[in-house]
Amino acid sequence: xxxxxxxxxxxxxxxxxxxxxxxxxxxxxxxxxxxxxxxxxxxxxxxxxxxxxxxxxxxxxxxxxxxxxxxxxxxxxxxxxxxxxxxxxxxxxxxxxxxxxxxxxxxx
Amino acid sequence: xxxxxxxxxxxxxxxxxxxxxxxxxxxxxxxxxxxxxxxxxxxxxxxxxxxxxxxxxxxxxxxxxxxxxxxxxxxxxxxxxxxxxxxxxxxxxxxxxxxxxxxxxxxxxxxxxxxxxxxxxxxxxxxxxxxxxxxxxxxxxxxxxxxxxxxxxx
Numbered sequence: 623x624x625x626x627x628x629x630x631x632x633x634x635x636x637x638x639x640x641x642x643x644x645x646x647x648x649x650x651x652x653x654x655x656x657x658x659x660x661x662x663x664x665x666x667x668x669x670x671x672x673x674x675x676x677x678x679x680x681x682x683x684x685x686x687x688x689x690x691x692x693x694x695x696x697x698x699x700x701x702x703x704x705x706x707x708x709x710x711x712x713x714x715x716x717x718x719x720x721x722x723x724x725x726x727x728x729x730x
Numbered sequence: 731x732x733x734x735x736x737x738x739x740x741x742x743x744x745x746x747x748x749x750x751x752x753x754x755x756x757x758x759x760x761x762x763x764x765x766x767x768x769x770x771x772x773x774x775x776x777x778x779x780x781x782x783x784x785x786x787x788x789x790x791x792x793x794x795x796x797x798x799x800x801x802x803x804x805x806x807x808x809x810x811x812x813x814x815x816x817x818x819x820x821x822x823x824x825x826x827x828x829x830x831x832x833x834x835x836x837x838x839x840x841x842x843x844x845x846x847x848x849x850x851x852x853x854x855x856x857x858x859x860x861x862x863x864x865x866x867x868x869x870x871x872x873x874x875x876x877x878x879x880x881x882x883x884x
Contacts, residue, residue: 691832691847
């Protein structure tokens with residue numbers, strides 16, 4: 623299986639009160655359990671079923687995903703800056719495998 | 731292997747069966763048409779409550795050439811304070827094998843309510859966005875998307 627690679631884009635610096643945009647992308651085939659491979663066998667379902675964004679240990683945004691979400695799940699969402707800190711992003715695959723990414727945010 | 735003895739079915743019996751299945755499909759709540767699946771899911775989430783008319787800005791292409799990657803973004807006007815914020819947004823697609831697409835859980839820490847993602851659409855269909863507010867009310871928006879090439883594999 624191709625390596626799953628998570629990418630996140632967060633501004634390095636922001637002002638207090640500013641609403642910043644966070645973009646995340648993880649390379650994942652999101653096998654829906656319906657597609658058929660070249661030998662006619664059904665590819666078993668294997669998707670990223672949940673995404674969580676934490677800031678300084680507190681959950682700010684969570685998404686539950688179903689097979690209808692495209693391969694390489696891409697998410698954009700806002701965040702209001704109140705303090706400097708660290709973002710932790712967690713993607714969970716069917717079967718419990720977790721992929722993580724982390725980003726720091728400084729105040730201007 | 732399990733073998734089952736097949737009894738031949740009489741014409742009269744067959745007609746009765748047909749009639750029974752036709753009557754079944756007329757009963758509300760027993761039909762499995764795709765649109766009803768979405769209506770059922772909405773009723774499940776809202777618990778039968780009325781859906782308010784808060785503004786949801788839903789942005790999707792009118793025509794999607796490739797149903798595998800259809801960009802969807804939405805924005806909801808909300809102060810996003812502890813007292814008044816959007817708790818969750820559900821996305822449904824009535825023509826997909828499974829009507830649920832995703833559930834977005836928001837928190838006041840985000841400062842604004844909105845998100846962008848990409849979804850699969852198997853055919854031309856309606857996409858519905860249902861928002862659950864912190865005060866227990868709901869809002870909904872839908873849009874029709876024409877799909878040229880479906881995106882569910884196979």
